[in-house]
Amino acid sequence: MKYRRLKYLLVLAIPLAVFVGRPRVATSQGEGWFKTGINMGQTVIRIAVPDFTARSTDPRLVSLTQVFNQVLWNDLNNSGILNVVSKSLYPVNAPQEPQDVDFNGWSSPPASAQMLAFGYTEVRNNSLVVTARLFDVHSPQNPSVLAKRYVSDMNELSARDAAHRFANEIIQTLGGGVPGINLTKIAFVSNRTGHTEIWTMDYDGFNQHEVTNLPNLNLTPRWAPDNSELAFTSYASGNPEIYLYSLLTNRRITFPTYRGLNTTPAWSPDGKKIAFCSSMGGNPEIYVSDANGLGLQRLTFAPGVNISPVWNPKTGNEIAFVSDRSGSPQIYIINSDGTNLRRLITAGGDAEAPSWSPNGLFMAFSWSVRETGHWDIYVIEIATGQIVQLTQNAARNEHPSWSPDGRHIVFESTRTGTRQVWTMLADGSHPQQLTAKGKNWNPNWSN
Amino acid sequence: MRQKKRSLALLVGLLGVVILAASCHKKAVAPPPPPPPPPAPAAKPTVNLTAVPSTIESGQSVTLSWTSENATSLDLQPDIGAVQSSGSTSVSPTESTTYTLTATGPGGTATSTARVTVTAPPPPPPPQAPPAVSEETLFEQNIKDAFFDFNKSDIRPDAQQALTADADFLKEHPSINFTIEGHCDDRGSEEYNLGLGDRRANAAKNFLVNLGVAASRISTISYGKDRPFCTENTEACWQKNRRAHLVMGGK
Numbered sequence A: 001m002k003y004r005r006l007k008y009l010l011v012l013a014i015p016l017a018v019f020v021g022r023p024r025v026a027t028s029q030g031e032g033w034f035k036t037g038i039n040m041g042q043t044v045i046r047i048a049v050p051d052f053t054a055r056s057t058d059p060r061l062v063s064l065t066q067v068f069n070q071v072l073w074n075d076l077n078n079s080g081i082l083n084v085v086s087k088s089l090y091p092v093n094a095p096q097e098p099q100d101v102d103f104n105g106w107s108s109p110p111a112s113a114q115m116l117a118f119g120y121t122e123v124r125n126n127s128l129v130v131t132a133r134l135f136d137v138h139s140p141q142n143p144s145v146l147a148k149r150y151v152s153d154m155n156e157l158s159a160r161d162a163a164h165r166f167a168n169e170i171i172q173t174l175g176g177g178v179p180g181i182n183l184t185k186i187a188f189v190s191n192r193t194g195h196t197e198i199w200t201m202d203y204d205g206f207n208q209h210e211v212t213n214l215p216n217l218n219l220t221p222r223w224a225p226d227n228s229e230l231a232f233t234s235y236a237s238g239n240p241e242i243y244l245y246s247l248l249t250n251r252r253i254t255f256p257t258y259r260g261l262n263t264t265p266a267w268s269p270d271g272k273k274i275a276f277c278s279s280m281g282g283n284p285e286i287y288v289s290d291a292n293g294l295g296l297q298r299l300t301f302a303p304g305v306n307i308s309p310v311w312n313p314k315t316g317n318e319i320a321f322v323s324d325r326s327g328s329p330q331i332y333i334i335n336s337d338g339t340n341l342r343r344l345i346t347a348g349g350d351a352e353a354p355s356w357s358p359n360g361l362f363m364a365f366s367w368s369v370r371e372t373g374h375w376d377i378y379v380i381e382i383a384t385g386q387i388v389q390l391t392q393n394a395a396r397n398e399h400p401s402w403s404p405d406g407r408h409i410v411f412e413s414t415r416t417g418t419r420q421v422w423t424m425l426a427d428g429s430h431p432q433q434l435t436a437k438g439k440n441w442n443p444n445w446s447n
Numbered sequence B: 001m002r003q004k005k006r007s008l009a010l011l012v013g014l015l016g017v018v019i020l021a022a023s024c025h026k027k028a029v030a031p032p033p034p035p036p037p038p039p040a041p042a043a044k045p046t047v048n049l050t051a052v053p054s055t056i057e058s059g060q061s062v063t064l065s066w067t068s069e070n071a072t073s074l075d076l077q078p079d080i081g082a083v084q085s086s087g088s089t090s091v092s093p094t095e096s097t098t099y100t101l102t103a104t105g106p107g108g109t110a111t112s113t114a115r116v117t118v119t120a121p122p123p124p125p126p127p128q129a130p131p132a133v134s135e136e137t138l139f140e141q142n143i144k145d146a147f148f149d150f151n152k153s154d155i156r157p158d159a160q161q162a163l164t165a166d167a168d169f170l171k172e173h174p175s176i177n178f179t180i181e182g183h184c185d186d187r188g189s190e191e192y193n194l195g196l197g198d199r200r201a202n203a204a205k206n207f208l209v210n211l212g213v214a215a216s217r218i219s220t221i222s223y224g225k226d227r228p229f230c231t232e233n234t235e236a237c238w239q240k241n242r243r244a245h246l247v248m249g250g251k
Helices: A002-013 A058-076 A102-106 A156-174 B002-028 B137-143 B158-172 B190-210 B235-241
Strands: A044-050 A082-084 A113-122 A127-136 A143-154 A185-190 A197-202 A218-223 A229-234 A240-244 A251-252 A262-267 A271-280 A285-290 A306-311 A318-323 A330-335 A351-358 A360-370 A376-383 A387-389 A396-403 A408-413 A420-425 A440-445 B046-052 B053-058 B062-069 B073-077 B081-083 B085-090 B099-104 B107-118 B178-183 B220-225 B244-249
Touching: A044 A156, A058 A082, A058 A113, A058 A127, A058 A156, A082 B137, A113 A156, A127 A156, A127 B081, A143 A156, A185 A218, A185 A420, A197 A218, A218 A262, A218 A440, A218 B190, A229 A262, A229 A408, A240 A262, A262 A306, A262 B190, A271 A306, A271 A318, A271 B190, A285 A306, A285 A318, A306 A351, A306 A408, A318 A351, A318 B190, A330 A351, A351 B190, A360 A396, A376 A396, A396 A440, A408 A440, A440 B099, A440 B190, B053 B085, B062 B099, B062 B107, B137 B158, B137 B244, B158 B190, B178 B190, B190 B220, B190 B244
Parallel strands: A044 A082, A044 A113, A351 A396, B046 B107, B053 B107, B178 B220
Antiparallel strands: A113 A127, A127 A143, A185 A197, A185 A440, A218 A229, A229 A240, A240 A251, A262 A271, A271 A285, A306 A318, A318 A330, A351 A360, A360 A376, A376 A387, A396 A408, A408 A420, B046 B062, B062 B085, B073 B081, B073 B099, B099 B107, B178 B244
């Protein structure tokens, strides 16, 4: 809670760029004033993460321990709130038990760590058992912050799961109580099989698999608030329709079909409503219905395209969407009862693909300021109109989607030549490519 | 009445006289003279009929030639009748025919036959009727797509021309149902382009409906930027993809 307020105040304190003709936006890289995480206004926490030790030479244990160590490191390194100290600066002996910890060695230069995550792995009853601790090495009298034991199956996915859980605990503890995102998933569209289908993967790009196996095009996946369902657009019947798919039963859930284009479904944060675009009345407009399709209401009445609705995840009372009623696509916000329509970005160009930050304060979007064919990811602070550019290169960077902790953004980029799914921290740093096979696009981060 | 009775009596009387006379005459008959020698038998006629050539195609002619001896009359059938004792004639039978020449003379009759085989003529060259063209082919030959400006679904003047010609063709072929696909270039989000493609398809549909094409014949679908005609990053390629594409079928 605290970090959000700090960030909010800090952004407010930035002098507004004056938009004259061509919009001028601040760039984040190199200036470092737009940051997310608890490092806003306090020292970055330095954490040392020596490799966990396998307590036997069982080759399965050795292999799974390597996986655990790598995943834990990556999770903490990608958290956006921690400075993971390089292993070359560590004391020689990696501790396994509390009595092994050399407090002075870890807290002094060159390691200069405040926190130390350590532990060991073993096999018991044919299960992988990980004993994991987090110590504050600046408090030798009362160092224990976390002490956890994870018992899991002897396979790679379970070892990864154990590392993700421990990383989540550390991040939640050190990150202001915000749960980590290491067990979240990303839905996206892929044509790698020759068919355009909905896929999901872990947040770090591991464990990619196909969800749909339907003919024709399957597009625009969106997670239900409880992550139990995906909503998407399917051309399986020949006409674009809204499909709801239960990930618990692996079955399609009925939703009404309408004539014309039906696409971009989006759940309200309470899961009770779905906003979507339909041209059932002849023009693509925003509609809202109950999640079962009853109680259909039309929200927009404007010639032109009205599409890509997203709910304010904090209040559930507002919907942002894309409309070209002004001549080119721009982002608008309307109350969910259809009142109080306003345009979000007054500068020109094409602004599309809004994604509302989990705290309700920011909107990420893709923007082509001129008709250059170049697209980049931007974030606007809704209350002030202050805009920050997160990506800067000649390729197309589009379709951002916030992680549930508000510290990460997944997006699609053509920077490697083909359209692929990438993540980055919400300040534009730490870009990570998650997909490589075929083309992959339209990512949506789970809740 | 009295007259009849008298005639009847006379008849009966006469009959009795005749019977009496006959019975008496039989005893008085002389032996018969020897029969005259039979006359010398007349020579039997001979006849020979040929057809040259013996095989013709329908419409061609064949020459029938004949000679005969000892015949007083010759009859050539079918259809020709009495002919001289020798000669020839030209015939054009339309089907295979066996000609029979019958010679009749004091010595009897004789016949000779000649078979003329008529083959079917080669099939006439097929009449030069216009080749049957499918509606699919006509549709592809005549229908033109409508093209659009970037981010726009307005029907441009060139698209008006194309769609007006399309409407003329479609009204002449009222049985054709068709689908208008809306397409976009790949700039901008997939989602916005789905909406833009829908707008383009409907704009083209409304234009055709205003020109008198029944709305019930027209389906629309947007493929956004997901089914491009061209995949290069050039304006020429982008323009190819910004279109309302008409295809047969749907509904």
